Amino acid sequence: MSVTKNNENRTILPEPTIRRLPWYLSYVRMLDNLHVEYVSSTQISKELNVQSSQIAKDLSFLNIRGKTRIGYEVSSLVKELEDFLGFNKHHDAVVIGTGSLGTALMQDHGLENYGLNIVAGFDVRKEVIGKKIGDLPVYDVKELSSWQQEHKVSIAILTVSVDHAQEAASQAIASGVTALWNFTPYRIKAPSDVIIANTSIYAHLAIIYNRMHGHE
Amino acid sequence: MSVTKNNENRTILPEPTIRRLPWYLSYVRMLDNLHVEYVSSTQISKELNVQSSQIAKDLSFLNIRGKTRIGYEVSSLVKELEDFLGFNKHHDAVVIGTGSLGTALMQDHGLENYGLNIVAGFDVRKEVIGKKIGDLPVYDVKELSSWQQEHKVSIAILTVSVDHAQEAASQAIASGVTALWNFTPYRIKAPSDVIIANTSIYAHLAIIYNRMHGHE
Numbered sequence: 001m002s003v004t005k006n007n008e009n010r011t012i013l014p015e016p017t018i019r020r021l022p023w024y025l026s027y028v029r030m031l032d033n034l035h036v037e038y039v040s041s042t043q044i045s046k047e048l049n050v051q052s053s054q055i056a057k058d059l060s061f062l063n064i065r066g067k068t069r070i071g072y073e074v075s076s077l078v079k080e081l082e083d084f085l086g087f088n089k090h091h092d093a094v095v096i097g098t099g100s101l102g103t104a105l106m107q108d109h110g111l112e113n114y115g116l117n118i119v120a121g122f123d124v125r126k127e128v129i130g131k132k133i134g135d136l137p138v139y140d141v142k143e144l145s146s147w148q149q150e151h152k153v154s155i156a157i158l159t160v161s162v163d164h165a166q167e168a169a170s171q172a173i174a175s176g177v178t179a180l181w182n183f184t185p186y187r188i189k190a191p192s193d194v195i196i197a198n199t200s201i202y203a204h205l206a207i208i209y210n211r212m213h214g215h216e
Numbered sequence: 217m218s219v220t221k222n223n224e225n226r227t228i229l230p231e232p233t234i235r236r237l238p239w240y241l242s243y244v245r246m247l248d249n250l251h252v253e254y255v256s257s258t259q260i261s262k263e264l265n266v267q268s269s270q271i272a273k274d275l276s277f278l279n280i281r282g283k284t285r286i287g288y289e290v291s292s293l294v295k296e297l298e299d300f301l302g303f304n305k306h307h308d309a310v311v312i313g314t315g316s317l318g319t320a321l322m323q324d325h326g327l328e329n330y331g332l333n334i335v336a337g338f339d340v341r342k343e344v345i346g347k348k349i350g351d352l353p354v355y356d357v358k359e360l361s362s363w364q365q366e367h368k369v370s371i372a373i374l375t376v377s378v379d380h381a382q383e384a385a386s387q388a389i390a391s392g393v394t395a396l397w398n399f400t401p402y403r404i405k406a407p408s409d410v411i412i413a414n415t416s417i418y419a420h421l422a423i424i425y426n427r428m429h430g431h432e
Contacts, residue, residue, distance in 0.1 A: 013426055015423060018419065018422050018423050018426055019416065019419045019422075019423075021419075021422060022401045022416060022418045022419045022422055023401060023402070023403045023416075025401070026378045026400075026401040026402050027402075027403075029378075030378070030379055033379075047403075048403045049403065049405065050403075085422040085425065085426075086421075086422060086425030086426065086428075086429060087418075087421075087422070087425075089425070091425065091428075099324075100320045100323045100324045100326075101320050101324060103320065104316045104317050104319065104320030104321075105320075107316045108315075108316045108317060110316075110377075111421075114418045114421050114422075115421065115425065116421055154428065155424065155428075161326075162242045162245075162246070163246055163249075178428065179424050179427070179428055181420065181421070181424060184242075185238045185239060185241070185242040186239070186242050186243075187239045187243075187263075187264045187265065187266075189265065195424055195427045195428060197420045197421075197423055197424050199415070199417055199420050200235065200238060200239075201415055202238045202303075202330045203234065203235045203237075203238045204397065204413045204415050205302075205303075205327075205330050205331070205332055205397070205413075206234050206235075206237060206238055206301040206302060206303070206330075207231060207234050207235075207413055208371065208395050208397060208411055208413045209301065209302030209303075209305070209307065209331065210229055210234055210301075210302065211395070211411045212302075212307075212370065212371075212394065212395055212411060213302060
């Protein structure tokens with residue numbers, strides 16, 4: 001994945017750190033569910049196969065300190081990680097393209113645990129416009145701009161087909177969206193202040209195949 | 217995403233290159249559909265915002281050469297990219313965890329364009345075992361090992377909940393799977409010869425939030 005964002009005003013966390021923090025979170029959430037009280041960076045290190053010095057460094061960005069010989073308080077660490085990662089806040093989002101992936105995301109209530117609140121879907125296909133997916137309405141993508149005047153959602157999830165990716169992205173940006181979560185393999189062009197996260201699942205497939213074909 | 221794989225015997229393509237190749241492919245596929253005959257690296261560069269020297273370097277791994285002043289033949293470039301990325305081959309896969317994401321992947325016929333052929337789903341929930349998703353059967357995950365003796369599928373797609381990720385991965389590996397496409401935020405432990413591709417969509421959300429909160 002890659003994120004592009006011009007930002008002169010603040011320090012932005014290194015991407016590798018942000019990628020590791022959710023691993024720590026999913027592990028300490030499990031410990032918390034098991035009522036474990038403390039966890040050391042050595043223990044996290046063994047479990048996740050990340051060097052403990054790296055873990056201590058990553059966690060130093062948070063507003064939490066471990067105690068000597070005891071480690072981090074698990075419940076506080078869960079909360080700090082959730083706060084820091086933004087998973088405790090509600091971020092409203094729309095899905096553009098309600099095909100199988102878009103539909104799945106709209107039905108995935110697990111995303112709410114990660115602060116994502118999908119409020120509507122948009123599509124071009126007459127047969128789905130006006131219908132519902134789960135509890136969520138599906139609108140004509142032509143209505144996105146007028147709908148946004150009331151809702152002012154900041155995140156658009158792009159799950160259209162690749163040949164509609166740029167068009168859908170441009171419509172979303174024109175409607176006031178500031179962040180695009182792009183699931184298409186298309187490389188979106190956008191003004192530099194728009195945040196773009198590319199989740200290119202096909203690239204991951206290519207990497208798997210490349211590694212596999214080495215020992216066929 | 218990250219891929220871990222011990223491999224002493226061959227050169228493995230740099231991950232950034234493998235990540236860019238599907239961008240080129242999706243672009244040249246579109247040109248091919250529009251019956252465009254030739255494309256230069258400069259043109260790809262402008263469209264995808266990647267330096268043309270980088271594009272030339274990436275494409276030098278392929279069995280294709282551009283012609284001076286004309287560029288690459290589009291249809292040949294599509295074919296070479298598909299071959300190289302493994303998207304032209306059929307790779308059989310199983311989905312473990314037929315929740316909303318697993319179901320979406322099983323219904324996404326678009327994945328076939330990228331060489332992925334999902335043949336069955338596995339789950340622990342009695343209410344889905346024995347049912348079908350699209351045309352594909354859903355079996356009890358306990359049957360995975362015996363099912364694999366006949367089918368010998370090499371890729372398992374992990375779409376279970378995070379607290380079942382390691383257990384499901386271990387079962388898949390024990391059954392003979394050699395590559396795991398892990399959609400959970402859990403960091404799987406596996407022998408070093410198992411290929412693991414982590415598609416951690418939650419990490420991407422965290423990156424979006426981190427960038428967004430800078431200008432709230």
